[in-house]
Amino acid sequence: MANPASAPLLRVEAITMTFGGIVAIDNLSLDVKQGQILALMGPNGAGKTTTFHVIAGVHKPDRGSIVFEGRDITAMRPDGRCRAGLARTFQITQPFEQLSVTENIMVGARPFHSTMAELRKACEAYADKVGLGDKLDAPAKGLSTGQRKRLELARAMATRPRLLLMDEVTGGVDMKSIPGLIDLVRTLRSDGLTIVLIEHNMKVISELADEAIFMNRGARMVSGTPREVASDPAVVELYLGEAADGH
Amino acid sequence: MFKPFTLQARLGMAGVLLAMLLLPALTADPYVMHVMVLTMIFGIFASAWNLVTGFAGLKTFGHHAFFGLGAYGSALIAINLGLSPWFTIWLGGLIAAAAGLLIGTPILRIRSMPHVAIVTLGFAEIVRICVANLSGLTRGEMGLWGIPQFEGFTLPLVGPVSFTPADKVSFYYLALALTVLVLLVIVRLMRSKTGLAMLAMRDGEDAAESLGVNLTRMKLMVFGLSAFIVGIAGAFYAHYLSILTPASAVGVDLMISIIAMVLVGGLGTVSGPLVGAFALTLMIEAMRDLENYRLLGYGALIVVIVMFLPKGLVTLRERFFPRPQEQ
Numbered sequence: 098m099a100n101p102a103s104a105p106l107l108r109v110e111a112i113t114m115t116f117g118g119i120v121a122i123d124n125l126s127l128d129v130k131q132g133q134i135l136a137l138m139g140p141n142g143a144g145k146t147t148t149f150h151v152i153a154g155v156h157k158p159d160r161g162s163i164v165f166e167g168r169d170i171t172a173m174r175p176d177g178r179c180r181a182g183l184a185r186t187f188q189i190t191q192p193f194e195q196l197s198v199t200e201n202i203m204v205g206a207r208p209f210h211s212t213m214a215e216l217r218k219a220c221e222a223y224a225d226k227v228g229l230g231d232k233l234d235a236p237a238k239g240l241s242t243g244q245r246k247r248l249e250l251a252r253a254m255a256t257r258p259r260l261l262l263m264d265e266v267t268g269g270v271d272m273k274s275i276p277g278l279i280d281l282v283r284t285l286r287s288d289g290l291t292i293v294l295i296e297h298n299m300k301v302i303s304e305l306a307d308e309a310i311f312m313n314r315g316a317r318m319v320s321g322t323p324r325e326v327a328s329d330p331a332v333v334e335l336y337l338g339e340a341a342d343g344h
Numbered sequence: 345m346f347k348p349f350t351l352q353a354r355l356g357m358a359g360v361l362l363a364m365l366l367l368p369a370l371t372a373d374p375y376v377m378h379v380m381v382l383t384m385i386f387g388i389f390a391s392a393w394n395l396v397t398g399f400a401g402l403k404t405f406g407h408h409a410f411f412g413l414g415a416y417g418s419a420l421i422a423i424n425l426g427l428s429p430w431f432t433i434w435l436g437g438l439i440a441a442a443a444g445l446l447i448g449t450p451i452l453r454i455r456s457m458p459h460v461a462i463v464t465l466g467f468a469e470i471v472r473i474c475v476a477n478l479s480g481l482t483r484g485e486m487g488l489w490g491i492p493q494f495e496g497f498t499l500p501l502v503g504p505v506s507f508t509p510a511d512k513v514s515f516y517y518l519a520l521a522l523t524v525l526v527l528l529v530i531v532r533l534m535r536s537k538t539g540l541a542m543l544a545m546r547d548g549e550d551a552a553e554s555l556g557v558n559l560t561r562m563k564l565m566v567f568g569l570s571a572f573i574v575g576i577a578g579a580f581y582a583h584y585l586s587i588l589t590p591a592s593a594v595g596v597d598l599m600i601s602i603i604a605m606v607l608v609g610g611l612g613t614v615s616g617p618l619v620g621a622f623a624l625t626l627m628i629e630a631m632r633d634l635e636n637y638r639l640l641g642y643g644a645l646i647v648v649i650v651m652f653l654p655k656g657l658v659t660l661r662e663r664f665f666p667r668p669q670e671q
Contacts, residue, residue: 153554155550174553174558175550175553175554176553176554176555176556176557176558176559179553179554179555179556180556184554184555185554187550187551187554191548191550191551192547192548192551193543193544193547193548193551193552194547194548195543195546195547195612196540196543196544196547200346200540200543201544203346203540204540204541204544204552204555204557205555205556207537207540207541207556208556213346213535213536213537216537217346217347252551252555253554253555255555256555256556
């Protein structure tokens with residue numbers, strides 16, 4: 098048994114994931130330490146979201162293993178991983194459209210409250226926390242992109258995770274909402290949550306992340322502090338190349 | 345859906361129940377009673393199908409298999425083993441539930457809903473063909489007759505209660521009791537945490553799974569429960585009419601009218617299937633004088649309702665009695 102103080106919270110060990118001959122993740126390993134915020138960066142198609150799917154259990158890797166809190170969860174289904182303390186948000190938000198904002202959050206918090214009234218009350222507090230306190234009974238269908246991202250966060254938080262995977266939480270969100278989201282993530286971390294982000298916005302990464310991993314073609318290309326990664330010549334060239342291609 | 349019932353809703357439900365209880369006192373006409381009994385049987389069937397399709401989001405088109413299995417199962421056990429229908433209707437439900445779990449296990453892993461629809465429809469067709477061809481057991485297309493009726497009993501204060509073709513009132517109350525029971529089960533389920541998880545699964549499987557909902561277990565549970573309820577409806581139908589044919593108990597026409605009832609009443613609502621069953625049965629009975637043209641009128645009415653009230657007749661209530669706004 099590894100010493101929990103020194104062992105990483107999550108260890109991704111040499112995972113490879115292919116889809117019909119296309120290698121989406123190529124022998125990727127990474128450790129997420131307790132309490133840290135790790136950012137996954139990289140161009141489109143680098144395998145960031147696939148990595149999230151493998152960690153969250155949506156895809157089973159062809160090779161390699163996922164160890165969470167010292168326990169091999171490679172064969173566990175997504176709902177089991179949620180109960181084990183691993184939560185995630187989706188890049189393309191998936192609100193339960195016919196449920197209200199509070200009810201959406203209640204789905205995540207089901208195991209922790211015995212009566213519906215208690216459950217509702219606890220979840221109204223989560224909605225408040227992410228700034229949806231004035232939308233409690235509004236159907237999730239009518240929310241804006243930024244509100245949907247916040248709802249995803251609240252829902253994931255309601256499962257009381259120890260590790261949170263956030264897939265482009267600022268994607269499609271208007272610029273003036275971003276500082277609020279950054280503050281929210283900071284609060285989550287100070288509450289003891291460990292976070293892995295997929296993020297394109299360099300400002301968000303440099304403000305939040307302790308460590309960044311730059312992925313390309315399914316593998317780790319560069320890693321270090323956000324500043325080190327951003328100034329790495331290979332990363333600069335890749336992004337400039339993308340820009341020159343008109344992306 | 346998950347908030348306590350308002351006073352208005354409680355009064356509405358009590359009013360409807362009272363009206364249903366008093367109806368036989370106003371008219372015990374056997375024809376009216378017969379239509380009402382059939383309405384409630386189909387209302388139960390429609391509610392159970394709505395549970396799977398409207399609440400859990402599984403597009404199944406083969407629930408008439410469970411109706412037929414419950415009907416033939418209960419009838420054959422009662423005939424061949426001499427058991428009381430009071431007991432065999434529950435066995436009919438269990439047979440249907442077992443069949444539901446059996447076919448549910450492979451098909452519910454399919455995420456593509458059109459495939460689920462086709463597979464369930466195919467399963468029901470297999471059941472119908474089996475029932476039609478196992479004539480040694482089911483008498484096939486000739487029809488299974490001589491199905492025992494419920495035994496009578498004596499109620500204190502009311503006196504003897506008998507279940508014969510001449511006395512439809514007792515069947516009416518029995519059907520009403522079953523309907524209320526099924527409705528209570530569905531309301532309790534849908535207002536619970538399990539109901540919440542079920543609606544989440546309907547609106548987004550991946551998201552629900554990421555929030556700890558075990559999709560396979562949830563689908564099997566709701567499929568088994570729904571098949572059980574439909575099986576009991578079928579069994580009651582068998583002992584009420586005393587005669588079954590493959591077309592009447594396992595025909596696809598039956599499934600189509602159930603789907604129409606749910607869509608007309610309101611898919612994904614608790615009262616919609618019952619309202620739809622009532623409205624469509626009433627409609628087709630009211631047009632009896634039109635003879636064959638009534639099917640044309642019936643179809644036209646369904647089209648009109650679906651066009652102008654796409655979420656069903658129950659949305660009329662919202663229109664006339666809007667819920668108090670909370671914000």
